[in-house]
Amino acid sequence: FGQSPRRLFGMHSRPMVPRRxxxxxxxxxxxxxxxxxxxxxxxxxxxxxDAGFHVMRFDYYGTGDSADSLAEARVxxxxxxxxxxxxxxxxxxxxxxxxxxxxxxxxxxxxAAQARFAPAQRLLLWDPPASGAEWLAQQRRLNLESHHxxxxxxxxxxxxAEPPELELFGLPVSPAWRERIAALRxxxxxxxxxxxxxxxxxxxxxxxxxxxxxxLRLPDASHWNSLExxxxxxxxRPSAALVAAHLxxxxx
Numbered sequence: 001f002g003q004s005p006r007r008l009f010g011m012h013s014r015p016m017v018p019r020r021x022x023x024x025x026x027x028x029x030x031x032x033x034x035x036x037x038x039x040x041x042x043x044x045x046x047x048x049x050d051a052g053f054h055v056m057r058f059d060y061y062g063t064g065d066s067a068d069s070l071a072e073a074r075v076x077x078x079x080x081x082x083x084x085x086x087x088x089x090x091x092x093x094x095x096x097x098x099x100x101x102x103x104x105x106x107x108x109x110x111x112a113a114q115a116r117f118a119p120a121q122r123l124l125l126w127d128p129p130a131s132g133a134e135w136l137a138q139q140r141r142l143n144l145e146s147h148h149x150x151x152x153x154x155x156x157x158x159x160x161a162e163p164p165e166l167e168l169f170g171l172p173v174s175p176a177w178r179e180r181i182a183a184l185r186x187x188x189x190x191x192x193x194x195x196x197x198x199x200x201x202x203x204x205x206x207x208x209x210x211x212x213x214x215x216l217r218l219p220d221a222s223h224w225n226s227l228e229x230x231x232x233x234x235x236x237r238p239s240a241a242l243v244a245a246h247l248x249x250x251x252x
Contacts, residue, residue: 001088008081009065010058012092013045019052022097022121023089024247026057027082027113029104031139032169032230034064037103040235047244054093058085060109070172075180079113086119097121099247104224108132108184111192122251125186126195126243127222132184138225139168145227188213193251195243197222197236216246 002008026041028034045055059066060081062073086098099122102110107128114123129135147163154160166173188194192213199221220236223229 002081002084005067006061006077006081007067008058008061008085010056010085010088011042011045012089013049013053013055013057015049015052015054017052018054018093020054020248021095022099023054023056023093023095024048024099024101025082025086025089025120026055027100027102027106027110028057028059029106030060030063031171032142033104033224036230036232036234039233040240041103043235043237044240044244047240048247051244051248053247054089054095056085056089056092071174073177075109075177075184078109079116082110082113083117083119099124101126101243101247103127104129105132105135105181105184108135108186111186112184115187122193123191124193124195124243124247127197127200127224128186128194130186131182132180133182136178136182142225142227142230143168146230149227191251193246195239195246197239199223199225214251216242218242 001010026045028041029037041057045057048055058081060073060078062068062070062077082100086100089098090096098120100110100114100120101124102108103126107125111123111125114120129138143163146169147160151160166175190213193216194213195216195218197218197220218236218239219242220239222234222236
């Protein structure tokens with residue numbers, strides 16, 4: 001869907017019996033977090049469809065199965081992608097209302113898109129980083145730790161130099177892209193709902209004033225900051241059930 005040449009790939013989970021007056025657009029994270037959480041968010045979409053929601057996930061421009069390569073993508077494009085995906089979901093579902101569920105980096109992007117375009121009536125942020133700059137620093141540290149771990153297992157003559165400055169886990173990242181990501185910040189306040197994993201509950205966003213936001217505390221740890229877990233599938237079924245049940249209730 002979308003306008004050529006920036007065609008986007010989306011995945012629409014349709015309810016057998018539509019019972020909701022709003023659809024749900026899931027804004028996924030990027031890079032290693034996208035891969036780690038892919039199945040969990042697919043299962044969440046199916047669960048919400050079983051509960052009567054139209055649900056859509058999609059790949060940002062230059063990522064996944066959407067058009068072009070990451071080198072062509074800009075953060076501004078990704079915010080427009082969220083707006084366009086919300087419009088596409090409205091058209092396919094026949095519903096005028098859309099809820100945004102943003103996960104990790106996708107949470108920061110979803111809120112930025114909401115501030116610029118107001119594509120949704122409800123905004124739920126799942127494990128948002130304290131800032132885009134903190135998220136980038138975390139990804140760079142994990143990337144470096146992973147590189148050193150693998151290097152330690154290689155024979156001396158096959159050891160590699162430090163990972164390229166403009167890559168994260170093998171994906172190219174331009175200075176302009178990093179600058180725009182670093183500028184993203186969550187803005188807790190009325191109308192913003194937070195879903196926080198057990199080990200994210202004391203993140204900087206809480207200290208920054210999340211008292212004005214509705215906070216859903218989740219039972220599972222997410223381990224976003226752990227190299228041991230970085231390549232393990234993330235599928236917190238009890239937490240996903242709570243998030244689904246939360247979206248089934250009217251916003252507080």
